Amino acid sequence: MKESILCKNKDKIEVALSCVILLFLWQIIALIVKNDIYLPTIDQVFRNLNEIVEEERFLSDISMTIGRTIISFFIALIVSIIVSVAGYISSLIRNFFKPLNMLAQSIPMMILVILALIWFDKDNAPYIVGVMITFPILYEAILGSMIDIDKNLIEMANIYNINILDKITRIYLPTIKFRIVSIIASTISLALKIVIAGEVYGQPDYGIGTMIQVEKVNFNTSGIFAWLIIIVLISVLLNNLQKLMLRRTFSWKR
CATH class of the missing domain: 1.20.5 (Single alpha-helices involved in coiled-coils or other helix-helix interfaces)
Structure with missing residues (x-):
C-alpha cells in the first residue's frame, strides 16, 4: 500500500x-x-486569458461549444445503440454498416467539416460533424461488447426461461455500460475537438472555434494559446469525470 x-x-x-x-x-x-505572432511569452498568453475570461460573451462561447459537444455525443450514442442492437440481431444490418463505418473512419476530419458546411448551415454543421466522427467509435464499442458476451451465459438464461426484459437489464445493459464508461471521456474529448473545428470553419455566432478564428484573423497568437489552455482545462475536467464514473461503475472490484 x-x-x-x-x-x-x-x-x-x-x-x-x-x-x-x-x-x-x-x-x-x-x-x-x-515575435509574439510566432510564439508569445507565457505572461502575454495569461494576460490574454484574463481578458478572455472577463469578456461578457465568454460563458456563452464556452456553454455553446460544450452544449454542441454533449448534444452531438448523445445523438451519436442513441443512434449507435439502436444500430448496434439491430446489427447484433441481424448480420445483414451488421454487414451493411461495415463499409459505412470504414468510410466514416477513413475520411479526413477537415473534409467532413467542409462537406457538413456545404450540406448544412453554419449553426448545425458542428453537430453533424460531431455525430459523424463519434458514431463509428461508439457503434463498434457497443456492438463489440454485445458480441463478446459469454454465449454460455445467454444459453443458461434461455434454459431457465429468463424473460427478455431481465436479459436486457441484467446481461446486455451492464456489459454495454462498462464499455461506454471506459471510453466516454476520450470520445467526448474527440467530439469537443471536432465541434471546435466545425466552429472554426463554420463561424456560428457563439463558440470557442468562432473566437479562435477571430484571434487568427487578428494575428493574435497569444489569444489562440489562451483558448488552447481553456480547451485543455475542459479536457482535464472530462478525464476526471471519467475517472469518477469508472470508480463508481467498477466499485465492486475494490
Whole structure:
C-alpha cells in the first residue's frame, strides 16, 4: 500500500517537473524569437486569458461549444445503440454498416467539416460533424461488447426461461455500460475537438472555434494559446469525470 502511494506521488512529481521544464523552454524560446505572432511569452498568453475570461460573451462561447459537444455525443450514442442492437440481431444490418463505418473512419476530419458546411448551415454543421466522427467509435464499442458476451451465459438464461426484459437489464445493459464508461471521456474529448473545428470553419455566432478564428484573423497568437489552455482545462475536467464514473461503475472490484 505504501509502495503504491509512493509510486503515485513519484509520478505526480515527475509530471509536474516535466510541465515546469516545458514552460521554461517555452519562455526561453519566446524571448529568443522576440515575435509574439510566432510564439508569445507565457505572461502575454495569461494576460490574454484574463481578458478572455472577463469578456461578457465568454460563458456563452464556452456553454455553446460544450452544449454542441454533449448534444452531438448523445445523438451519436442513441443512434449507435439502436444500430448496434439491430446489427447484433441481424448480420445483414451488421454487414451493411461495415463499409459505412470504414468510410466514416477513413475520411479526413477537415473534409467532413467542409462537406457538413456545404450540406448544412453554419449553426448545425458542428453537430453533424460531431455525430459523424463519434458514431463509428461508439457503434463498434457497443456492438463489440454485445458480441463478446459469454454465449454460455445467454444459453443458461434461455434454459431457465429468463424473460427478455431481465436479459436486457441484467446481461446486455451492464456489459454495454462498462464499455461506454471506459471510453466516454476520450470520445467526448474527440467530439469537443471536432465541434471546435466545425466552429472554426463554420463561424456560428457563439463558440470557442468562432473566437479562435477571430484571434487568427487578428494575428493574435497569444489569444489562440489562451483558448488552447481553456480547451485543455475542459479536457482535464472530462478525464476526471471519467475517472469518477469508472470508480463508481467498477466499485465492486475494490
